[in-house]
Amino acid sequence: MAIDALPPDATARPRPAGRFRRLIDSELAWSFRHSPATIAAAVVTLVLVLSALLAPWIAPQDPFDLATLDLFDAFTPPAWTEGGDPRFLLGADDQGRDVLSAILHGMRVSLFVGFTSVLFAAVVGVTLGLLAGYLGGWVDSVIMRMADVQLSFPAILIALLIDGVARSVLPRDLHADTALYVVVLAIGLSYWVQYARTVRGSALVERSKDYVQAARVIGVHPLRILAHHILPNAIGPVLVIATINLALAIITEATLSFLGLGVPPTQPSLGTLIRVGNDFLFSGEWWITIFPGIALVALALSVNLLGDWLRDALNPKLR
Amino acid sequence: MIAFIVQRLVQSVIVMLTVAFVAFALFNFVGDPIANVVGQDTSLEDRAKLRESLGLNDPFVVQFARFVGRAAQGEFGLSYQHARPVDELILERMPATLELSFVAALLALLIGVPMGVYTGLHRRGSLSRLLMTVSLIGVSLPTFLIGILLILVFSVQLGWLPSFGRGPTVDLGWWQTGLLTSEGLKALILPAVTLGLFQMTLIMRLVRAEMLEVLRTDYIKFARARGLTNRAVNFGHALKNTMVPVITITGLQLGSIIAFSIITETVFQWPGMGLLFIQAVLFADIPVMAAYLVLMAFFFVVINLIVDLLYYVVDPRLRIDRGTAAGHGH
C-alpha cells in the first residue's frame, strides 16, 4: 500500500493569498455559470431569504400581532378553492392567521435558528474533531468520550438543561428574549458530534500521509498543517452534513417548542406551523401543514444544491 | 489491541458516570413528577412527604450518588409512571427498538451506498440528479409528517400495512422478536422506512461526495493509467477509500437511529425504548430517564469502539499510527 500513499497535493500547498483568492473566485464563477441547477437553487434561496428578511413589509398581515387575528377566519381554505377568501391567499390556520404571512415571518425565525445553530455546531465540531484526529492520544480520548456523553442526550434534554439554567440565572423579564438563543445553543450542542467524528476520521487518515509527515518534520506550524492540509480534505463531508442538518435544525426547533422551549406558539416558526398543521391533515385542512412544508423542502433543497456546488468548486482535488 | 479495548472499556465507565451525573443535574428542570403520580386532590403535605421520601428534595449530587450506588448493585429503582422496576421495563422494550433500528440502518446502507456510488460515478446523469433531489425531500420533511403520510397512504387508503404496533411477537426466551411472523414483518415496514429515510439520504450523499473526491485523486488516475478496468478502479480502489467517513457516519448514525427512533416510535406506537423514554420525559419519570440515558451512553461507547476497530480493518495505514496514539493515552 505504500506506493498508493499520495504525494503532497500540489494545489493544497500554501500560496500567496492574492493569487489564491483570484483563482477561487474565477473557479467559483465558472462552475456557477455552468450549472443551471445551481443557479436555480441560488435564486430560490435568495428569494426565500429575502422574503423572510422583508416579511414585515411584504406580508399581507402581521401574524405576530394577535390583535389582528380573528378566530372566525380560522381554517379558511386557500383563495382559489371553494370557500376561499382573497385576503388569505394560502388559507388561514387554526387561529385565523394568514398562512402566507405566517410562513414569511416563521421563516425568519427558522432561518435564524437553522443557520446559527448549524454554524455553531460545525465550528465547535470541526475544531474539536481536528484536534482529536491530529493530536491523538489523551486529547483524542477526552474529546471523543465527551462526544459519547453528548450523543447520549437527545436535543430535547439538552434544551431543557440550557433553558433551565438560563431561567434560573437570568432575570424573569429577559426570558422571552433569550428563548431563541437557548434553542440555538441547544441544537448546536446536540449536533456538533457528527462534525467532530467525521473530521477526526479524515484527520486520522491525512496526518499519516507522507506530505503531512514531511511538513511536520520540516517544522511547519501545526495550526498551518491543520488549516491548509487536513481541513480541506475533511470539508466535503462537513458540507454534506451541514446542509442536511439545516432542515433538521429547523424541525428540531419545532419539536422543542412542544416542550414549551423555543419560540412561543403565538409567534410560530416554520417548524411550529408544520407541527401544529400536522394535526389537521386528516380533517382536510391540508394547507396549514403542506404550504409551510413546501417552503421548508424548497429551502432545504436549494441550500443542499448550493452546498453540493460549493463543495465541488472549493475542493482542490476536483479541479 | 487488547490493551486498547480494555482502555476503552475503562473509559466507557467514565462516560456512563458522566452521563448519569449530567442527567441528575438536568432532572431539576424536567418538571415535577409528583403532580403526575398522585391524585388531583392529594394534599400539599402528602405531596411534600412523597417528594421527600423519593429523595427529590436532595441536592442532585446526592441523588446522583444514590443512583450510582444502587446501580452498582443492579438496582435502578421503580418507574414513577409504571410502578415497575426500570431495568425490567427497559429490557422488555429493548428488542423492539433494536430490531427497528437495525432494519432501518440496513435499509439505509443497502440503498444508500449503491445510490451514492451510482450518483458519484454518473455525476451529471439525469437519473443521478433526480435521485439527489428526491432524496432531499425525504430529509426536509419532519419525521412525524413522513410517518403520518405513509400511514395515510399505506394503511388508510390502500389498507396494505398496519398503522400501529409491532404485530404478534415470538418469545425466544430472552428476546421478543417480531421478525419471525409475516404480520410482524409487515408491521415493521412503515416504521423502518420512516426511520431509515434520513440516514439513507445522508449516507448516499456522503458516499457520493467521497466518491467524487477519490475519483479525481492522482491515486485513481494512476490506477487507471496502469490499465485497470473501470470496475476494478471504481469498486476495488475508489469505494474502498470512501469507507472511512462512511463508516464513521454509519456507526454514528446507528446510535442516532436508536435515539431518533423516539419520534418514529411515537408515531407508530412502536413499543420500544424511545416511546418509553418520551413518555418518561413528559411524565418526569426520573428513574426511567436516568437508566435510559446511561444505557444510551453504553450503546454509543460500544458502537464507537466498533467503528474505531473497523478503521483498522479498512485502512491499514491507521494501524501503526493508532497503536502509538493509544500508547499516549496512559
Add this chain to the structure above:
Amino acid sequence: MSKTILLSAVAAVAILAAQPAMAKTLKWANDGDVNSMDPYARNETFLLSFMSNIYEPLVRRDKNLKVEPALATEWTQTAPDTWRFKLREDVKFHDGAPFTADDVVFSYQRATGPGSNIPTKLASVKEVRKIDDHTVEFVTNGPNPILLEEISDWYIMDKEWSEANNATQAADLTKNEETYASRNANGTGPFMLQDRQPDVKTVLVPNPNWWDEPEHNLTEVVFSRIGNDATRVAALLSGEIDMIYTVPPQDVERIRRTPGLRIVEGPELRTIFLGFDQTRDELLESSVKGKNPFKDPKVREAFYRAIDMDAIKSKVMRGASAPVGTMIGEGINGYTDELGERYPHDVELARKLLAEAGYADGFEVGLDCPNDRYVNDEAICQAVASMLARVGVKVNLNAQTRSKYFAKILGPAYDTSFYMLGWTPSTYDAHNALYNLVASRGDDKGSQGLFNVGGYSNPRVDELTAAILSETDADKRDAMIQEALTIHKEEFGHIPLHQQTVVWAARDNVDLVQLADNYFPLRFVRLQ
C-alpha cells in the same frame, strides 16, 4: 369502502380460525394506557373506568349514573353517621374464592393505606366493621349525605389473593418493589384479565361465573394504546380498531363523514377555566409594577368579557364543548342553568372596564398553559391571547408539557400570574370544587384551596363551604351551594370557560353506552 369490508372480512376469517364460531372480539384504543391493573394505583377516570370491568364496587352506577346495588344488595342508615350494607351472597372472585365481608374490610384498609391514591374517596369513613360474613357497617366522621356517591368507584379486592401474592398494599414508589396487583387482577366483575402487556395491549375475556345477567355479547376484548392522535384515527379508518376512546376534535367531522363509522358524544364533567393571581401585591409576570391589577374585579370582568367562548367553541373545539359560567358543569350536584349561563361577550364593555380600572392602554401579562393535558389546551390559550390583544392586553403565552406546567403553577410555588386549569369534582358534587378551587388557601387551612392557584378569597364563601360539608338537609345544602357559587360568579373569581365534550368514535356495528362521567362499561357493549 369495499376495501374496508374486505379487510374486516379478512380480520373476521383470522379470528374465526383462532376461536370458536361465535367469536365477538372488540378491539379498542385510547391515547393513554391503563397505568396499572391495581384499582387503587391512580385516581384517574380512565383507570377507574377500565378497572370497573374487572373489579366491582359495593354500589355501582347505571346507564344514567344513578347509584344501584352491586356487591351490596341493600343498605340502611342505622344512625346519622352509620351505614349498614348487606352484601351479595354467592359472589365469587375470578379465581373462585368467595366474596365476603372480610374482603370489604381489607379493601378499606388497602385503599386508605400507604401507596393508595384513592384515600380521598374514603376520607369521610372512620371505620369499616364486619358484622357477619355478609354484613358490614361504615362509620363516618359526622353525617355524610354523599357517601354512596363517593364509594361508587371504590372497587373491592380479594383479601386472600392479595395476601397470597404479597399485594396487600398498593405499589409504593418509595419501596422499590413492584406489587403483584399492578399487572394481575382478580375481581368479581364481568370480565377477567387474560393478558397484560403494559403500553401495548390488554386482553379481557368474559367472566362465565358473573353474578349478574350479562348484557354484552363479547367473547374477547383487546385494548391497545395508540398515543399519537393521527395514528389512532388512522387505525379506526383502516379498520384495525373498532372503537377509539378519545377523538381529537379536528377529526370528528372526518369520522362522521366516513361510512361505517359514527361519533358518540356527550358533555364531560370536567370544567376548564382560567384563574388570576389575586394574592401577590405585584404580579410575577406583568408590565404593571407596584400593584396587582387582578385584585380589581373590574379587570377580572374585563378579561371575562373579552373572551368569546362561542368562537372558541365553533373554531377551536369544533362544537365539542359546552361553554359554562360557573366552576361546575351539568351533571354535578349543585349545578343550575342560571349559574351555568355565561355573561355575554362584550369587547366594548371590556375596554371600558379596563379604562375605569386605570388600564386604558392595557398591560402585559404572562399566561401559563399546558399543551398536552386538556383537549386543545394550547389552541384555546392562543385564542384567548388574541382576544385579549383586542382590548389592549398583551399576553405572553407560556405553553408547556404538563410536568413542567404543573410544577410551575401548583403549590407550594404557585408561580403564575394567569393560568389555565381543568377540574373534575371526583364526588360529582359542588362541594369538591368549592373546597379545592374556590375556598381560601393558607397554611392554617390544610388541604382546603389547594388548587385555588390564584388565591381567590371570600370569607362568606369559606363559611358556606365548611357548612355544606356537614349539612344533611338537601334543600338547605343546595341553597348554600347556590349562594357560594353565585358570589364567586359575581366577583369573577375565575373565568370558567367550558365543559369538554366526551367524544368517542366507533364502527356502526358496535352498540355501546357512553356515561356522562366518561366511563366506558364493557358490560353494555354488543357487537353485531
